[in-house]
Amino acid sequence: MRVAGSTSPEHAPTTSLRRRLLGGDEIARFIVTAAAAGILIACGLLVYELWVSSGAARHEFGWSFITGRTWDPNAGEFGAWPFVVGTTVTSAIALLIAVPAGVGAAIFLAELAPRRVSDFLAFCIELLAAVPSVIYGLLGVFILVPVMKVLVDGPLKAALGWLPIFSGPFYGVSTLTAGVLLALMVLPFIVSVSRQVLLSVPTEQREAALALGATRWETTWNVVLPYAKRGIYGSAFLALARALGETMAVTMVIGNSPQLQASLLAPGYSIAAVVANEFTEATGDLYVSALIALGLVLFGLTVVINGLARLLVASTSTRATAVQ
């Protein structure tokens, strides 16, 4: 910093290579470029490995691998559709619950709570983000499953039981349970990142709104939130990425059944869960290859969903600017 500060703009072009090397600019540039390239290379190798190792399954089933509904290792018939649905639906449930709750909590922490309380709670929430997922899984098995069975199942069916997605018998483990558990798991990410973003909104913005006679809530809703919108979307993406790839906790509460069912109360399955469950005992080239192809599908699904989410954000922000 000192060197950079001492080099005045007029002198910069004449700085010798030796000087720049000594200053560390070139070295730093090389290191950070290598780090960035490393990520790209790792990503490329991952796709390459998934693509090559899934060759047998891709060759055997083609695109029908994605739409196939039967997963029968014995008959050598593999279709990914029930798992694709399971992964998408559980992640959607998780975001539907976690985004409003998380952003709400972040607003409280950033706008309403005294700074000390806010800092302390934020610290606790960051601790939650570091809890291993198998612990969340145990929490799910021993607390969430009984709670869903005793407290949620009855009222939910009484109110919305006429909907096909809330019909049928409920055993505690289900797609819905997995979605709720995922919501709990991704909540810390949303709260933590959103709080940081809200705190970084300049005070002048709030003061200006208040000076114009806005109430505190109007200030938050109309000024602070729109200003912080992009960062909040970012926190939701982070949450989505974790929800899509979560394995251990999901497999412990989802019921692990590859039969497609309309009801969210029925057991389901997710891509990451089936790979983790079956890979160690998979024998036969086609079986292993089909499991790796599932990894490829998950990778593709993540790219597609993130792409769609980004498009959505881009379209809403341009619309917002157009209105303004």
Place this chain on the structure above:
Amino acid sequence: MPSTRNVFLLALAAALAFPAASEAQVRLTGAGATFPYPIYSKWFDEYRKVRADVQINYQSIGSGGGIRQVTEGTVDFGATDGPMTEEQLSQFATKRGGAVMHFPTVLGAVVPVYNLPAVTAQLRFTSAALAGIYLGTITKWNDPAIASANPGAKLPASDIVVVRRSDGSGTSFVWTDYLSKVSADWKAKVGANTAVNWPVGLGGKGNEGVAGLVKQTAGSIGYIELVYALQNKMAFGRVQNPAGEFVAASLSSVTAAASGAAANMPADFRVSITNAPGKAAYPIASFTWLLIPTQQAEPAKQRAITDFLKWMLADGQKLAEPLGYAPLPKAVVTKELQQLSKLK
């Protein structure tokens, strides 16, 4: 007081002796089945006390992984709960050369567990009842197929919640292998494997996952390893064997199943002992095997493996029972020793 020269000589002797000692040290690595892991780690530990020059490292990565790794040649031996198929054997021959031998080590059994708070007596299951429940054709607890074998039991009219393993496992292999033998329907629709396309049910991960789901869900039935049920003091049902007896799984009834099958044991030991003949035989039992390649790159390794197998078949068997594994019947041990002589 040792003189300086003595110390020097000692150091020299040590320096000379050490390379020699590490040369004689044989390190074996193996990988495979998780079910026998507790007894295997006990064996390898005990064996180190008998033969300090042999160190065996075992990774319990699952039977499928064990077969894959021994085929790839990344380990010296493998271990599996289900015997290798003909296809896998020929794959081994082309990839690694030579053959791979199966050596049964101990026996395991799988038991049906259920959660019916109103039923106090030990339930009895016919093979038809178990197959029907897992096929989804028997859906109520008071179905005649269950009730007729359990006169006097207060079976509720509630739905049966079927629980099975979600992860690929040797336990599932034994269970589905048994169902395939007793039910033509099961054999045609589902078949036997470490993971199958289950017609009904919830999947729990591992023995503990299935046991947990059964404990939490009234009206459920699941299957778990006998060792797991014994260690956790879980009640389980009796199962009807081909002789018509309802047998409770125990170490002795499992060994009895193996003795019943020993008479027709093929030379390569790749045999399923589910639904074994014999009045005392428990029908849902299985060997677990070590997979030993006939050709090792180093002769020292081959000798070490052979020595270990001899020890395992003699002293090692005595360690099985305290850990909840059924030891091999005498007839099988004799046959294995004969087979071992061919390994050299």
